[in-house]
Structure formats: structure tokens, C-alpha cells
Amino acid sequence: MTLRSVIIGLLLGLGIAVFGYFNDWVMQQAFLATNLTPASVFGLLLVGLLTVNPLMRACRLRGLSGAEWAVIVSLMLVACVVPGPGLMWHFSNTLLMPHHDYRTEVGWQRLKLMEYVPDALLVDAHGRFEEVVLAFRTGRGEPVPPADVPWSAWRRTLSFWLPLVGLGFVAAICLAVVVHGQWARREHLRYPIAEVAAQFISGCDEGTFAFLFRKRLFWVGLGIPLFVLTVNGLYTWFPQSVNIPTSISLRQVGLKWPKLYRVPEGWRLLSPALFFSAVGFAYFVTSEISFSLGVSNFVFVALFLWLSDLGVDLRGSTMEGGNQAFQMFGSYVGAAVVIGYAGRQYYRSVLARALGLPTADPVEPHVRWACRAAGLAAAGMVLLLVLVAGLHWLLAVLLVAFTGLMFVVLTRINVETGLFMIQPGWYAVAIVMALFGFRAVGPRMFAVCALACLVLAVDPIVCVMPLAANALRLGQIQRLRAGRLGGWLVVAVLLALVAGVFATIWVQYSFGGCHYGWAQTVARMPFRSLAQHLHVDPRDPAEAQPFQWGQILLKKGFLLSAGIGLALVLATGALRLRHPRWPIHPVMFLVWGTFPLTILGPSFLLGWLLKRLLVGLGGQATYHAYRPFFIGLIAGEFAAGLVWMIVGLAYHIHTGMPGPVFRIIPA
Numbered sequence: 001m002t003l004r005s006v007i008i009g010l011l012l013g014l015g016i017a018v019f020g021y022f023n024d025w026v027m028q029q030a031f032l033a034t035n036l037t038p039a040s041v042f043g044l045l046l047v048g049l050l051t052v053n054p055l056m057r058a059c060r061l062r063g064l065s066g067a068e069w070a071v072i073v074s075l076m077l078v079a080c081v082v083p084g085p086g087l088m089w090h091f092s093n094t095l096l097m098p099h100h101d102y103r104t105e106v107g108w109q110r111l112k113l114m115e116y117v118p119d120a121l122l123v124d125a126h127g128r129f130e131e132v133v134l135a136f137r138t139g140r141g142e143p144v145p146p147a148d149v150p151w152s153a154w155r156r157t158l159s160f161w162l163p164l165v166g167l168g169f170v171a172a173i174c175l176a177v178v179v180h181g182q183w184a185r186r187e188h189l190r191y192p193i194a195e196v197a198a199q200f201i202s203g204c205d206e207g208t209f210a211f212l213f214r215k216r217l218f219w220v221g222l223g224i225p226l227f228v229l230t231v232n233g234l235y236t237w238f239p240q241s242v243n244i245p246t247s248i249s250l251r252q253v254g255l256k257w258p259k260l261y262r263v264p265e266g267w268r269l270l271s272p273a274l275f276f277s278a279v280g281f282a283y284f285v286t287s288e289i290s291f292s293l294g295v296s297n298f299v300f301v302a303l304f305l306w307l308s309d310l311g312v313d314l315r316g317s318t319m320e321g322g323n324q325a326f327q328m329f330g331s332y333v334g335a336a337v338v339i340g341y342a343g344r345q346y347y348r349s350v351l352a353r354a355l356g357l358p359t360a361d362p363v364e365p366h367v368r369w370a371c372r373a374a375g376l377a378a379a380g381m382v383l384l385l386v387l388v389a390g391l392h393w394l395l396a397v398l399l400v401a402f403t404g405l406m407f408v409v410l411t412r413i414n415v416e417t418g419l420f421m422i423q424p425g426w427y428a429v430a431i432v433m434a435l436f437g438f439r440a441v442g443p444r445m446f447a448v449c450a451l452a453c454l455v456l457a458v459d460p461i462v463c464v465m466p467l468a469a470n471a472l473r474l475g476q477i478q479r480l481r482a483g484r485l486g487g488w489l490v491v492a493v494l495l496a497l498v499a500g501v502f503a504t505i506w507v508q509y510s511f512g513g514c515h516y517g518w519a520q521t522v523a524r525m526p527f528r529s530l531a532q533h534l535h536v537d538p539r540d541p542a543e544a545q546p547f548q549w550g551q552i553l554l555k556k557g558f559l560l561s562a563g564i565g566l567a568l569v570l571a572t573g574a575l576r577l578r579h580p581r582w583p584i585h586p587v588m589f590l591v592w593g594t595f596p597l598t599i600l601g602p603s604f605l606l607g608w609l610l611k612r613l614l615v616g617l618g619g620q621a622t623y624h625a626y627r628p629f630f631i632g633l634i635a636g637e638f639a640a641g642l643v644w645m646i647v648g649l650a651y652h653i654h655t656g657m658p659g660p661v662f663r664i665i666p667a
Helices: 003-026 039-058 066-079 091-104 106-111 129-138 151-183 192-201 216-237 251-256 258-262 266-270 276-282 287-309 323-342 344-354 365-387 393-417 428-436 443-457 464-477 482-511 517-536 558-578 595-625 627-655
Strands: none
Touching: 003 039, 003 066, 003 482, 003 627, 039 066, 039 192, 039 627, 066 192, 066 464, 066 482, 091 106, 091 129, 091 151, 091 443, 091 482, 091 517, 106 517, 129 482, 151 344, 151 365, 151 393, 151 443, 151 464, 151 482, 192 276, 192 393, 192 464, 192 627, 216 276, 216 627, 251 258, 251 266, 258 266, 258 287, 266 287, 266 595, 276 287, 276 595, 276 627, 287 393, 287 595, 323 344, 323 393, 323 428, 323 558, 344 365, 365 393, 365 482, 393 428, 393 443, 393 464, 428 443, 443 517, 464 482, 595 627
């Protein structure tokens, strides 16, 4: 790890964090960082490998080594959690827009909903509505002097939320360091994203270009998506030009079976689309994984229709959950059980050494310290929620634990399957409410739980732990010390957090903060749900609202739905161990019915089919021979994404207006 690689990585990461929201919602161009393989990182890596080292060597300078490229990519990756759906797409709106909605919702005023929310959780707009709230909502339409932003109104709430989110980031990265020793070195998981990045870099120390760039099949694979997506991008800008279809319309099937439209996101099955990177990643995972991902939504739709015909209520919401969400939670618990059981000896030794207890198994010092830091960070989150937000200690512990469970399993899904868009389908606040009920939790505790859940994990399609896990694996391949790299990952994400939050708030006061409709919906969710409960169970805001142990009421159907999810994961996991030819991987029950699989599932199924055909025709030799082609498919999509980002930026600089929007991945 050289000083120049660290500086370059930190600066590029800060650039992503600061510029991301402006790019996504003011310029309205291809999203900068909205999945776990951001084109802004991997596209720049490709361009850098093709241009930077050759130019440096032409100028008789020492080119960047493979390890240096790994450091740069790693620091950029963790910064990507800040500007997109992982945080800043909704963060500011969640903390400020309730003041605006409260003025327009008569029912909220009658129920005095804002009196249930602790002051530290929302922006201080008292007596400054126009300056703080309206100025944020509308913006001036031009950059404002930073001094004109009402920072004093934000000081109190940012003093609570920034430490809470920062501690969450630290805990996640430290957990990634802890599990990396088990997953990468003992279980030998594939880490497809890190492996592809390592292939990009491999050999750049030994010549002008990396080994991969010297293979013809790589350029053939890269050329296909680059050509198709360039043509389709031009069609977006010039509608009179040619368009190459990348999806199939099956609307006639929908007319014959209109029940498909009853399934959440079921209509997407009628428009299967091709995503080249998903096809590429499917080639690098085991067949049962790619097959399970590919057919998961077909199985989900069939099961959903069958259960709904039987009268099973499958409706749900973010704040309250539902049978489908509870099944997903049970599946995540099952996955956590499998993860813990597989590494039980390692995790037991790590925990013992972190507590200073002797153990027969050696544990590396950086793993011990990472375990301690993760525990302290989680404890710090609990203390902030208890002491500042007034949350009951049990609810605070469960909120942090459930969020940690979500991120650990999301990371496991990513590093084992290469799936680069993952949504859990359940939320910690809904599980807390299912376990205890509204009468026990009370309106004040519910408001705190809901807001904390929204800020920390409302859309973890980009979250820091899988990004850090892939960074650590890439560093391992390049022989970087995991402890040292993990420390710099913490520095990078905390710098990105502070810079990204303040830069985004400034952008929102300059150009308006309500570009993203989902963020406005998110900001209303806790209050709408709270209003529904208070209509049924009125409370006086002036009364204390402690946790009511005697009022605990388990939600009907929770244990059954969660138990089904738990059983599905454990049963399929056991069958895989006993029967090598068993075709279903437990990951199916962790991702089915979610938005990412509705759009990526057909591409994973195509990748599975191509791999089976190649291996069937030529065996393992053919499989290895065609690896560069499928890496090229992934690289071509990255390259096309970067091209259209640059085009959009150039157009905005030239005209000051957003250009036509061409997004390769919908989110």
C-alpha cells in the first residue's frame, strides 16, 4: 500500500460521494453508484488500466502496480455507499420533509404526531419553516453560497445521525474483516465480483497491459455489450436512429393469464430483459446457484398465486411487514444459522481471543481487533439510540442486531453468488412490531425505531459490508495486509460520509431536495403507520411512553411464516450436503419475489444455460477457455455505463440542462 495509491483512492472516493447525488438527480444521468458493481468504479478501473500505465511508462515513470490498483478500487468501492440509495437518496428527506407534510396533513396535526418524535431525530425547523423547509424543497435553481444553507437547523440532528451511521459503517467493515478469514480462506467462497476485478488487474506489473487485455476472446465479449448499449444509448438521444431490443414482450401471455398482475412485480416476468453483466457473473458461480437465481421468481409467482387462491393474505408494508416479509426474515435467520454453524470453531476462537480468553486455535491480531471494534461500534449505536433518542434498551439491541443480521446475510449472498443487486424484503422495525405489538412498543418508541430503520437500511441495495468484503478479497489476491486495508476502508467511508452528507445538503438547497419520489414516500412511512395505530389506539403525547412489558402481543402468523422461511433454508442446505446433484440452492428463498431478481433472474438463467452447454460440449477445458469472453461481457457493460456517464456530464457542462436519460441498469 503506497502513499500515492491511498491518496488517489481517497480522492476518487470523495469525488463519488460529493458528486453522486448531483449526477443522479440534478443532471439526471446514469446512476453513479446504485449497485454492488458501480460502473463509476469498475469503468474507471478499465480506463485507467488501458491509459494510465502506458502513459506513465511512456513518460519514464513507474506505473501503478496491481496492489496499488487494488487499493484505489477498494477505497472507491466503500465510498459508493454514501451518495446513492444506501443513504443520501433518502437521508435528508427523511429528516426534514415530515415538517412539510405535517402542515398539509390535517389528520397528523389532530393526532399531534410530531410530538412523539424526539427533537434530535428531525431537523430543527421551529420558527424557520420557509428558510429551512421550503428552501430545501424548491431550491434556488442555481448554486447557493454555502453560508446561505441553514446549517444551524441541521446541527442538532446531524450530531445524532452522523455518529450513528458512522458507527454502523465501522461495525460493518470490521465484521467483513472478521468473516473474511472464514469465508475466503476456509470455505473458499468464490467472490465473483472481486475475482473479475482481479482478472482486470492481473499482469499489469509485468507489461504495458494486463494479461486479460491480450486475449482476443475478452475483446469479443467486451465488444458485444459495448456495441449494443452504444447503439441503444444513441437511440435514446436520437429517436430516429436504430434500437437493438434487449427485452422480449410477452403481453399476450398477460392477457391470457391476468392473475400474473396480482403478484408483486409479476408483470416484469412478461418483459424478460438481458443484462450482460448478470450473464457473465452467472458463468463464474456453481450451476445450482445460477439456476436457483434464474428460476426463483418463476417459482415465487406460482407459489404466490396458489397461496392467494387459498385465501392466504400476502399483503404487507415496510413498517408493518406481512407474511411474505416474515418468511424472508425467517430465511435470513436460517442463513445466519448456516453461516454460524459452518464457521463455529473459527468464530468461537475469534470471540474468545477478542475477549482475552485463551484458545487452541491461532487468531490473527487484526481479526481480534476487528471483532472488538465491531462490538464497540454496535454498543455505541445502542447507547446513542438509548441515551439520545430515548429508545428502550431491548428495542435498541434488537434494532442493531437485526440490521447487522441483514447486512451479514446480504454480504454472504453477494460473495457466494455474484448477485450485485440485493434487497432483503424485510425491515427491522416490522420484525420488532411483530414480536411485541404496538401497545407494548408505544408510539414514541415506534417513531424512533421506524426513523432509525429508514436511515440505516431502507434500501440496502448498496451497503458497505459487501463492498468491503469484495475489497478485502481483492486485496488478498494482491497480497495486501487485511488489517491495514481494513483500516483505510474505515477512513475512506467516514470521510465519504461527512463530505457526501454536507455536499448533498448543499446541492439540495441549491437545486431542490425532492427529485426522488421514493424518498418522499419513505419520509411519510413512519407517520402514516403511526397515524393508523393511533386511530385504533389513541394515546396522549404528554404521557410518558415506556416499553410496556405486560402489553406484549405477538403478531398473528409471524412465527408460522418465519418458521417456513427458516425450514426452507435449512432443508435445502441439508439436501445440498447429502445429495451432490440437488439442483436448488438456499439462496432462492433469500431473494425470490424481490425487485432485483425480477429483472436479473432471466439473465442468470441464460448464463446457467450457456455454461451447461459449453461444459457439456467440451468439458472443463472449454469452460476455462471461454472465461475471458464472459469477463468481457461484464467489462463491456461497465465500459458502456462509463461512456454514457461521461456523455451526460459533457452535455450538462455545455448546456446547463439534463440530457436524455439512458440507464443500463434500472437502479
